[in-house]
Amino acid sequence: MKKYVTLLFSLLLSNTFAQKPISLFNGKDHTGWHIDVPALDNDPNGKNPFIIRDGMMVSLADPQGHIITDKVYENYELTVEYRFAGKPGNCGVLVHASTPRILYKMFPKSIECQLMHDNAGDFWCIGEDVVTPDMEVRRGKKEDWGVTEGKERRVKNLTDDSEKPLGEWNTMKVRCEGKKITVWENGVLVNEGIATASKGQIALQAEGSEVEFRKVELMKL
Numbered sequence: 001m002k003k004y005v006t007l008l009f010s011l012l013l014s015n016t017f018a019q020k021p022i023s024l025f026n027g028k029d030h031t032g033w034h035i036d037v038p039a040l041d042n043d044p045n046g047k048n049p050f051i052i053r054d055g056m057m058v059s060l061a062d063p064q065g066h067i068i069t070d071k072v073y074e075n076y077e078l079t080v081e082y083r084f085a086g087k088p089g090n091c092g093v094l095v096h097a098s099t100p101r102i103l104y105k106m107f108p109k110s111i112e113c114q115l116m117h118d119n120a121g122d123f124w125c126i127g128e129d130v131v132t133p134d135m136e137v138r139r140g141k142k143e144d145w146g147v148t149e150g151k152e153r154r155v156k157n158l159t160d161d162s163e164k165p166l167g168e169w170n171t172m173k174v175r176c177e178g179k180k181i182t183v184w185e186n187g188v189l190v191n192e193g194i195a196t197a198s199k200g201q202i203a204l205q206a207e208g209s210e211v212e213f214r215k216v217e218l219m220k221l
Helices: 002-016 135-139
Strands: 033-036 050-053 056-059 065-069 076-084 092-097 110-114 123-126 170-177 180-185 188-195 199-206 211-220
Touching: 056 199, 065 092, 076 092, 092 170, 110 180, 110 199, 199 211
Parallel strands: none
Antiparallel strands: 033 065, 050 056, 056 211, 065 199, 076 170, 076 211, 092 110, 092 199, 110 123, 170 180, 180 188
């Protein structure tokens, strides 16, 4: 009986202190984030590609850049609910972001989890690298691999049909546990690998097409 009570107490205690999701976006403003858009360096009053609309964070795609968390995160699962608001195109979620503007003098050192239409779940190496199964099949010739401009930075995802039809909401989950990164698109495993980093900031790109984000939520592991 005593053993049973102890076990029950332990279960109750674990549920009481279980991690709860943390919303990184409050639906009202960009609190907790800052915007890095090179075009605004010399024109602070120019067009901002990140706006709040109907309680959503919206990437207007132009001018290009990114919005990035103030805090550094490690060992977490990130849930992003997004859709293309009009014409489909390019965008991405950056994890383990650190040194600013190392790619095209714009994007930070990081691993990109691609949101681009028909390519969701690709990895793109930006200063950091990632090792995955079937690397030579999914990344091209080994001698071309690299993490800077002109190199083969893309590791193709595992599926071709995990995205919802245009206009519908997609859910991408990115689990970062140590250096391992695992990505699901709408519940389907689309990529996994071991990165050269284990922590960093989280960023969303403005790059190619307007994207609405209604959820950006983090669960600590």
